Amino acid sequence: MITLKEALTKSKEELSEIVADLESKAKQSDLNAYVGFEKSGEGVPILIKDNIQVKGWPVTSASKILQGYIAPYEATAIVNLKKHGMMAFGRANMDEFAMGSTTESSFYGPTKNPHDPTRVPGGSSGGSAAAVAAGIAIAALGSDTGGSIRQPAAYCGVVGMKPTYGRVSRYGLAAYASSLDQIGPIAQNVEDAAILYDAIKGHDPKDSTSAEFEYESIADRLDRNAKMTIAVIDNYVEEADADVRNAFEETVRRLKEAGHRIVHKTMKNTKYDIATYYILATAEAATNLARYDGIRYGRRAAANNTQELFFNTRSEGFGEEVKRRILLGNFVLSSGYYDAYYVKAQKVRHLIRDAYNAVFEEADVILSPVAPSVAPKLGSIHDPLEMYKSDMYTLGVNLAGLPAISLPVAKNAEGMPVGLQLIAKAFDEKRLFDAAASMEKAIAYHDTYNERER
Amino acid sequence: MFETVIGLEVHVQLNTKTKLFCSCPTSFAEHQNSNTCPTCLALPGALPVVNKEAAIKAMRFANAIEAQIDEASRFDRKSYFYPDSPSAYQITQFYAPILRDGKVTIDLADGTQKTIRVTEAHLEADAGKNMHEGAVSKVDLNRAGTPLLEIVSAPDMRSADEAVAYLKKLHATVRYLDISDANMQEGSFRCDVNISIRPKGQEAFGTRVEVKNINSFRFVAQAIAYEVQRQTEAYEDGVYEQEVVQETRLFDVNKGVTRSMRGKEEAADYRYFPEPDLRPLIVTEEMKAAARELPELPDQKVARYTSEWKIKRDDALVIVADKNLANYFETLVAEGAAPKQAVTWLTSELTGRLNKLSKSIEESPVEATTLATLIKRIEEGVISGKGGKELLDHMMENNERDVDALIEKLGLEQVSDDGAILAMIDEILADNEDKVAEYKAGKEKLFGFFVGQVMKASKGSANPGKVNQLLKERLS
Ligand SMILES: [Zn+2]
Numbered sequence: 030m031i032t033l034k035e036a037l038t039k040s041k042e043e044l045s046e047i048v049a050d051l052e053s054k055a056k057q058s059d060l061n062a063y064v065g066f067e068k069s070g071e072g073v074p075i076l077i078k079d080n081i082q083v084k085g086w087p088v089t090s091a092s093k094i095l096q097g098y099i100a101p102y103e104a105t106a107i108v109n110l111k112k113h114g115m116m117a118f119g120r121a122n123m124d125e126f127a128m129g130s131t132t133e134s135s136f137y138g139p140t141k142n143p144h145d146p147t148r149v150p151g152g153s154s155g156g157s158a159a160a161v162a163a164g165i166a167i168a169a170l171g172s173d174t175g176g177s178i179r180q181p182a183a184y185c186g187v188v189g190m191k192p193t194y195g196r197v198s199r200y201g202l203a204a205y206a207s208s209l210d211q212i213g214p215i216a217q218n219v220e221d222a223a224i225l226y227d228a229i230k231g232h233d234p235k236d237s238t239s240a241e242f243e244y245e246s247i248a249d250r251l252d253r254n255a256k257m258t259i260a261v262i263d264n265y266v267e268e269a270d271a272d273v274r275n276a277f278e279e280t281v282r283r284l285k286e287a288g289h290r291i292v293h294k295t296m297k298n299t300k301y302d303i304a305t306y307y308i309l310a311t312a313e314a315a316t317n318l319a320r321y322d323g324i325r326y327g328r329r330a331a332a333n334n335t336q337e338l339f340f341n342t343r344s345e346g347f348g349e350e351v352k353r354r355i356l357l358g359n360f361v362l363s364s365g366y367y368d369a370y371y372v373k374a375q376k377v378r379h380l381i382r383d384a385y386n387a388v389f390e391e392a393d394v395i396l397s398p399v400a401p402s403v404a405p406k407l408g409s410i411h412d413p414l415e416m417y418k419s420d421m422y423t424l425g426v427n428l429a430g431l432p433a434i435s436l437p438v439a440k441n442a443e444g445m446p447v448g449l450q451l452i453a454k455a456f457d458e459k460r461l462f463d464a465a466a467s468m469e470k471a472i473a474y475h476d477t478y479n480e481r482e483r
Numbered sequence: 484m485f486e487t488v489i490g491l492e493v494h495v496q497l498n499t500k501t502k503l504f505c506s507c508p509t510s511f512a513e514h515q516n517s518n519t520c521p522t523c524l525a526l527p528g529a530l531p532v533v534n535k536e537a538a539i540k541a542m543r544f545a546n547a548i549e550a551q552i553d554e555a556s557r558f559d560r561k562s563y564f565y566p567d568s569p570s571a572y573q574i575t576q577f578y579a580p581i582l583r584d585g586k587v588t589i590d591l592a593d594g595t596q597k598t599i600r601v602t603e604a605h606l607e608a609d610a611g612k613n614m615h616e617g618a619v620s621k622v623d624l625n626r627a628g629t630p631l632l633e634i635v636s637a638p639d640m641r642s643a644d645e646a647v648a649y650l651k652k653l654h655a656t657v658r659y660l661d662i663s664d665a666n667m668q669e670g671s672f673r674c675d676v677n678i679s680i681r682p683k684g685q686e687a688f689g690t691r692v693e694v695k696n697i698n699s700f701r702f703v704a705q706a707i708a709y710e711v712q713r714q715t716e717a718y719e720d721g722v723y724e725q726e727v728v729q730e731t732r733l734f735d736v737n738k739g740v741t742r743s744m745r746g747k748e749e750a751a752d753y754r755y756f757p758e759p760d761l762r763p764l765i766v767t768e769e770m771k772a773a774a775r776e777l778p779e780l781p782d783q784k785v786a787r788y789t790s791e792w793k794i795k796r797d798d799a800l801v802i803v804a805d806k807n808l809a810n811y812f813e814t815l816v817a818e819g820a821a822p823k824q825a826v827t828w829l830t831s832e833l834t835g836r837l838n839k840l841s842k843s844i845e846e847s848p849v850e851a852t853t854l855a856t857l858i859k860r861i862e863e864g865v866i867s868g869k870g871g872k873e874l875l876d877h878m879m880e881n882n883e884r885d886v887d888a889l890i891e892k893l894g895l896e897q898v899s900d901d902g903a904i905l906a907m908i909d910e911i912l913a914d915n916e917d918k919v920a921e922y923k924a925g926k927e928k929l930f931g932f933f934v935g936q937v938m939k940a941s942k943g944s945a946n947p948g949k950v951n952q953l954l955k956e957r958l959s
Contacts, residue, residue, distance in 0.1 A: 082528045090527065102521050104528060203527035207759035236530050237761050313759050316560050319571030320525040324622060335620070339564050362562075362754035371756055 030164040033221035034248075036073040037114050047167075048074050048118065055119065055165040060146070062160035064091065064137045065120035070111040074118030075225070076160050076169035080127055081212060082201035083107050083117045090126045090203045091135040094321045094346025096328045104201020105236070106170065106212045106229040113228035121169055122156030125348045126318060127177055127205040129153050130416050131405070134350045139407055142185060144445055148404040151181030157215045158185040168216040168225050172202055174209045175306055176399070176423025179435035182215055183448025184404035186437040186474075188222045188465075189215045193455045194430035195240030197226075198233030204317040206310035207238070209427040218475075219436060219465045223248035226458070240456070247462050253470045255463040258290045259451075260392035265299065265422060269401045276439035276447040277398060280472060284396070287471040294388050294395075299421040301377055306424040307417060308361050308374035315358025321346065353413060382429040385452070394464045395452040398422045399435045403445035422450070432458050434465045437474045485680045485718070487711050488688055489646045490638035493653055494631050495663045496609065496671035497540045502628035503608045504531030504574060509630075515623040523628035525569035530760050533558075537630040538764055540662040541581045541606055542774035544632060547656055548601055550585030552774075555763040556605075561753045566622050567611040575633075576605035577755040581764065587636075587656070588782065589648040590800055599649050600637035606764075607631050632662070638677065638688065643707040647700050650674065651804055655781045658806045673698040678710040679727075680718065689714070690727045694734050694741050706734040709741055784809055792822035801830055807845045808834075818855030821862060828858050832872065836879050849878050856886040864946055870895035897946040904937070904945055904953055911936045912957065922958060930954070 031039075036047060051074060055063050064079055067086045077083060080090040082100040084107075089095035107117055124134045132155025133139040140155045142148040143163035150159035154171030158181035161169050171178040173191035182189025190213045197212045204210060214225035227246045233239040266277050281291055323329035323342030330341035347355070361370035388395055400419055410416045426433045433452040440446050451468065453461035502509055505522035512518045521529035545552045559577040585601035611627035613620060634653065640646045654672055657663040665672040674697055679689035692714070694706045710732075717726035732741040779787075781803040788799040802812050808829070815825040833854060837847055854875070861871045874889055883889055890896050898904060911933065912919055922929040937950045 080527075082526075088527065095527070098527075100528075101526070102529075199528075200530050201528040204760075235532060237532050238759075312756055316562055316570075316572050316754075316756075319562060319564065320527075320569060322564060322566075322571060324566050325524060325569060326526070335566060359562075359754060362756050364752050364754070367754075367756070 030217065031167060032217055033073060033168045033224050036167050037224070039073075041071075044073065051118070051165065051167070055160070058163060058165050060141045060143055060150075060159050060163055060165075061138055062122055062140050062150075062156040062163065062165065063119045064089075064122045064135075064156065066118075067120065068116060068118050069107070070116035072111070072114040072116045073167060075110060075115050076119045076121050076157055076166035077107070077117045078154050078157050078169070078171050079120040079123050080172060080203040080205075081106060081170055082203070086117075086120065088120070088203070089136070091123045091137055092125045092321075092346065092348070092351070093136045094323075094327050094342065096136070098327045102201065104212075105198035105233045107201065109231060110170075110225070110228045115225075115228060119166070121154065121160060121166075121171070124153035124155070124177075125351050126203070126314070127153040127172055127174055127210075128314070128350050128354050130176070130180060130419050131407075131410065132156060132181070133407065134348050136348070141407070142404050144186065145404070145443070147406055148445065149184065149407055151184035151400070151404060153177040153181075154189070154215060155181045158182050158187055158189060161185070161187045161215050161217060168214060168221055170212055170225070170229070171215050172205075172210055172212050173427065174205045174211075175310060175427050176420045178213045178215060179399050179423055179433060179448070179450050180420065182435040183399035183437070183446065183450075186440070186446030186448070186478075187215055187217060188219055188434065188436045189213065190222045190226055190434040191426065191432060192226060192230060192458065193240070193432040194427075195238055196230045196242075196432070196456070196458070198231070198236040198239050200233055200235040204313070206313040207317060208313060209306075209310055211427075219434070219462060219469045220248060220251060222434065222465075223251060223462045226462075242456065245459075247459055250459075251466045252463045253466040255460075255467055256288045256290075257393040257460070257464050257467070258292060258391065259284060259464070260292050260294045260388050260395045262296050262388075262395065262397055263293050264295045265397055268299070268421070269398045272403055272441040272445075273398050273401060273447055277396075277449060280396070280438045280449055280468070283471040284468060287467060289467070292392055294392075296384050296388070297381075299425065302381060302425040302428060303417055303421055305374045305377045305381065305428060306420070307357065308370050309378065309428070311354045311358035312362050312371055313358070315355045315362065318347075318351065318355055350413065378428050381425055385425070385429045385431060386454075389454045393453070393460055397450050397452060399448045399450045403441050403443075403447060426450075426452055429455075431455055432461050434461055436465055436469055436472075438468075438472050439474070440478055484683055485711075485715050486683050487641055487643075487707070488638045488679045488681060489640035489642075489707060490677040490691075491636045491640070491646060491649060492675040492677070493634045493636075493650065494673050494675075495634060495653075495657050495665065497537050497630040497632055498661070498663050499534055499536045499540065499630055501534055501536070503534050503537050503606065503630035504628055507628065512625045515621070516625060518625040519627070523569065523624060525571075531574060531758075533761060533764055534630065535770060537606055538581065538766070539770050539773045540630075540660075541604065541632050542766070542770065543660050543662055543777060544604065544634075544657065545582035545585060546774055547660055547777055547780055548585030548587055550582040550601060550604070552582050552766060553579055554766040555579070556581040557763050558606075558758040558761045559755045560758050561755055563751065563753060565610070566620070567613045567624070567627065569611070569624060569627055573608055573610065574758055574761070575607035578757065579763075580605035587649060587652050589645060589652050591648065592644060594796075597639075597645065599639045599645075602635050602637050604632050604634040607633060638679075643704040646676065646707060647704050650700055650703060652781065655804050655806065659778055659780050661778070667698045667700075670698055674703065676703060676706055678707055678714070680711060680714045690723075690729055692727065692729070692741075693731045695731055695744075697734055702734055702736055705739050706741055709734075709739060713741070788822075792816065794822055794826055798826045798830065802826070805844065807843070811844050811847070811851045814851035815855045815858065818852050820855040820858040824858050824862065825855075828854060828871075832875060836875065840879070849875065850884075853878065853884050853886060860886060860890065864897060864899055864948075866890055866895045867897055867943075867947065869943070870897070894942075894944065896944060898941055898944050899946040899949050901949070901953065904941070904949055905957075907937050907940045907945070908933075908950075908953055908957055911940060919958070930958070933958070
């Protein structure tokens with residue numbers, strides 16, 4: 030598949046051929062990565078996760094409750110990418126309302142992992158990652174609330190980047206957890222990820238949580254030879270399985286060879302990240318999803334009175350995982366429990382941020398697993414807590430609002446990709462991308478596994 | 484033997500150009516749901532942005548009541564499902580309101596004053612409107628997201644009179660500040676009343692009952708009177724615990740009673756938590772500067788009227804209670820009417836006539852400059868007070884506004900010329916020689932008779948003062 034960088038050099042005619050070819054390949058694919066083939070704008074086609082608003086498109090967050098809804102306005106990220114020679118092309122499958130780690134909770138059915146169709150692509154941006162990995166998208170937008178870009182990127186062997194909270198406007202991203210959500214790129218390589226990140230970022234007065242900063246491009250200044258101090262969190266690595274540990278050790282070895290300095294650190298048990306995340310994210314989600322009531326838009330259930338209308342619309346419209354999180358969120362906010370759960374979780378969130386910042390006093394970036402294992406089999410996770418645990422390495426980054434990038438480093442014996450993530454200080458995307466570019470070069474994943482030939 | 488304890492929560496709709504969290508206009512819209520956008524419709528992905536103008540208006544209010552402004556107030560989500568609430572949560576300020584600890588001074592009937600504490604005031608977004616048409620219910624979201632300032636008092640009021648005085652003072656204050664239209668009929672100034680009773684001398688408060696959404700001063704007084712009676716009777720009958728429970732009640736304006744909403748609102752858990760879509764509302768120096776300049780407020784006006792213009796305090800209080808009345812009054816004085824005359828002509832003559840027409844002062848057919856001329860002509864002796872009233876009556880019904888031309892047209896000019904009046908006096912004295920003799924013999928009551936005759940002869944146009952003076956000279 031042509032890279033984003035190369036595609037951006039193509040003429041209008043060449044691009045329309047690329048789009049036609051892409052469309053026919055995507056429509057033939059049985060991965061179920063696309064849930065729509067709409068087009069908007071002109072330029073290089075970018076696949077859009079089904080929770081980012083594109084004017085005139087049905088945008089449904091892969092939920093039954095939003096069937097029939099047509100977005101009447103455009104997300105700022107879409108407005109921005111259109112200004113940079115790109116167009117929105119197709120809607121990517123996802124977990125319903127971005128709640129999940131496997132893309133199995135989608136109203137449109139699960140997406141399959143292109144490396145093994147019996148396995149999940151990860152989630153919630155599973156459609157975006159699977160499509161890029163399968164060569165049916167040049168690059169894609171995803172959203173990352175607790176790992177939803179990085180984890181599917183790792184499971185599918187592609188690059189996925191979550192910007193610092195506030196870098197990319199959330200205006201037009203159907204909210205899951207407002208204080209954690211970020212839109213980010215999923216691409217074939219680090220440079221493409223940087224190009225797409227550059228295109229969508231920027232201060233937005235429509236998003237009060239958007240950061241004010243001077244715009245500086247990164248993609249054209251990537252330094253693959255930068256030498257960094259990279260922190261390794263030993264107790265995190267220990268909790269991963271053998272595939273991940275082996276890949277991690279090999280990566281560390283290559284990074285040292287490339288001239289980077291490795292420092293060893295420990296951080297608090299990730300169980301605190303998981304507990305904190307599932308309190309704060311669900312509290313926000315419970316209110317963010319309260320608007321889906323069948324009154325103004327979307328799918329409305331039959332009812333005899335208003336109360337029934339709310340009740341039936343939401344009972345029929347939401348899937349199990351979404352309902353579970355709405356219930357959990359309402360529980361932690363209910364009077365008598367608010368202090369014990371929500372307030373306490375906010376305090377822990379500050380401690381988590383402090384812990385990361387302490388590491389950054391000595392290190393430029395942190396190297397960490399993305400998930401404790403490779404992509405699991407479809408339908409193999411039955412206990413939601415087991416799924417929540419698989420997010421152990423990614424949640425802390427969202428809680429601390431940090432930028433992070435996941436890139437493939439190895440394949441296991443079964444040919445399934447292993448990804449690792451680099452994490453940087455807030456607003457230090459430049460160093461994050463430099464480190465990632467250097468690591469990409471040191472690992473030479475594509476040369477080793479011949480990925481480019483597919 | 485019982486003491487009434489009242490606290491008020493007043494919802495003031497701020498008259499900003501745009502809504503609190505989006506740029507939709509707050510102005511009247513002909514069509515339902517036309518003043519809406521992704522944010523106030525709560526479409527997926529839409530986000531709120533705080534309207535600084537609303538914050539500045541709240542800060543102006545804070546400065547007017549000498550309250551503390553929180554320079555980093557925060558917003559919270561208050562969750563409840565209702566068709567007119569698009570996001571199913573209201574964005575309000577539960578944990579860190581924009582202002583705290585203000586005070587409002589009220590004037591009581593006995594001439595004393597009392598200070599009512601304002602514990603806090605917070606910004607929040609209004610809901611839309613539900614409309615029921617037969618079997619169909621509709622939602623109009625034009626009002627959804629309009630800024631409200633909810634002003635919460637301490638339980639400092641002890642009677643319906645105090646509560647109404649406080650409300651009127653707040654009403655006047657927000658109108659002077661031009662932060663709200665405060666139109667009670669249209670609901671842009673409405674209140675919730677918290678009422679409890681306790682035996683005199685007891686320190687602990689009784690059980691508080693909240694009567695919601697009252698939009699007239701009269702209804703507030705009625706609701707308080709009803710609740711006080713209901714609670715007192717329950718206490719005396721020994722069923723206070725059973726009958727008076729902490730609850731929300733509604734005031735039935737037709738029957739003059741409050742009714743429990745029990746079952747409807749009970750166990751409402753609003754699940755407040757910080758609004759993650761908004762950062763704290765940081766007060767900038769520019770905002771502070773914009774909120775610093777205040778117009779002359781009611782208390783300052785009363786002080787000026789009474790000291791500079793020697794107006795009675797009670798009269799001053801009546802005038803300043805309504806911003807438009809005060810403006811009218813100040814124009815009268817500025818145009819040269821003597822302040823005391825201006826008070827009488829405004830508060831009794833003009834207001835009386837307007838009341839009969841069910842018109843407010845801003846709808847007065849006679850403008851202040853015109854009325855000022857009329858008052859001056861009386862002071863100059865050109866017309867009599869009676870003539871002035873006749874002239875005002877004429878102007879209330881006609882469009883002619885040239886006061887001097889009307890005096891001539893209606894023949895209202897007083898005869899002040901000594902010669903003309905003396906001629907009339909002499910004629911009347913000559914015609915009534917017997918009465919002149921009686922008067923001179925001591926029947927002084929007859930003086931009124933002579934005055935009446937002269938006035939009659941002049942068809943009311945003689946200056947009564949002159950008539951009196953000249954008659955006395957002739958009869959002495
Ligand atoms: Zn709006």
